[in-house]
Amino acid sequence: MKHYFWTVMMAALAFVCTACGSKEVGNKQLVLYYSQTGATKTVAEKLQQMVNADIEAIELENPYTGTYAETIQRAGEERASGNMPKLKPLKADLSQYETIYLGFPIWYGTYALPIVSLVKEYDFEGKKIVTFCTFGSGGLEPAMEDLKKALPKAEIADHGFGIRNARIESTDKELNRFLIDYGYMEGQVEALPGYSEMQPVTEEEKMIFDAACSDYQFPLGTPVLVGKRGTSESVDYIYQVESRGATSTIYVTVANEDGAKPEFTRVVK
Numbered sequence: 001m002k003h004y005f006w007t008v009m010m011a012a013l014a015f016v017c018t019a020c021g022s023k024e025v026g027n028k029q030l031v032l033y034y035s036q037t038g039a040t041k042t043v044a045e046k047l048q049q050m051v052n053a054d055i056e057a058i059e060l061e062n063p064y065t066g067t068y069a070e071t072i073q074r075a076g077e078e079r080a081s082g083n084m085p086k087l088k089p090l091k092a093d094l095s096q097y098e099t100i101y102l103g104f105p106i107w108y109g110t111y112a113l114p115i116v117s118l119v120k121e122y123d124f125e126g127k128k129i130v131t132f133c134t135f136g137s138g139g140l141e142p143a144m145e146d147l148k149k150a151l152p153k154a155e156i157a158d159h160g161f162g163i164r165n166a167r168i169e170s171t172d173k174e175l176n177r178f179l180i181d182y183g184y185m186e187g188q189v190e191a192l193p194g195y196s197e198m199q200p201v202t203e204e205e206k207m208i209f210d211a212a213c214s215d216y217q218f219p220l221g222t223p224v225l226v227g228k229r230g231t232s233e234s235v236d237y238i239y240q241v242e243s244r245g246a247t248s249t250i251y252v253t254v255a256n257e258d259g260a261k262p263e264f265t266r267v268v269k
């Protein structure tokens with residue numbers, strides 16, 4: 001009888017330990033990303049190191065290998081026809097992951113077409129999804145909204161990380177802040193003040209806006225109002241901009257260094 005008792009106890013203990021083990025596996029994190037020209041890959045790899053996650057690149061049966069113009073042409077046709085790029089099967093077993101950092105370039109104002117294919121194939125039920133993206137000018141916010149609609153069974157975080165490909169060398173610093181601010185990594189960063197009240201743009205602030213935006217490939221509009229804040233590293237501006245009857249918000253930063261060139265960090269439509 002005594003022997004039977006210990007056998008049952010050992011079996012129960014083994015069961016509990018197995019359950020603990022599988023829970024641990026279920027807490028794992030995966031960085032899953034698509035990148036055509038390497039910008040999103042750069043962010044994905046830094047993110048993987050910072051949060052100590054697994055990583056997988058989404059691959060296509062028929063990759064986009066052409067120039068920018070050729071990709072625009074092919075993706076434009078696929079988008080119009082609804083004939084989305086076919087993915088190679090994912091190697092990762094998604095059931096092993098609780099949090100997925102999902103990364104992509106912005107195409108046509110939202111997530112790139114390979115992600116359209118991904119969310120058709122996988123519903124990410126019960127997964128916490130943190131989005132990150134790279135872009136020419138912006139698009140994180142609509143991409144997150146579109147993901148919420150496409151993946152109603154997943155929990156899409158309300159915050160995401162986005163960076164212009166032209167500012168990719170600032171990834172380390174900005175990703176570090178993002179991960180600490182939202183509790184994905186331990187550490188401390190300078191608390192940033194709020195922006196001042198929006199005021200009509202002065203001549204000098206218009207020159208700063210132009211210096212930041214005029215070499216972008218598309219016109220970004222005319223700044224009308226501006227707010228400012230100073231940090232230990234930069235002066236940041238938030239411009240309200242009018243363009244062909246629409247209003248957008250454009251963020252500009254100027255490093256506290258002699259001769260620093262103003263840079264716009266993102267456009268929010």
Ligand SMILES: Cc1cc2nc3c(=O)[nH]c(=O)nc-3n(C[C@H](O)[C@H](O)[C@H](O)COP(=O)(O)O)c2cc1C
Pocket residue numbers: 034035036037038039040041068071072075076104105106107108109110134135136137138139164165
């Ligand atoms: C087909 C296509 C559409 C794009 N559309 C947008 C867009 O709507 N807005 C934007 O800011 N950038 C747009 N871009 C620029 C990409 O988002 C940007 O180059 C990105 O950093 C590329 O990431 P990757 O190097 O990881 O592929 C587009 C690029 C391509 C090829």
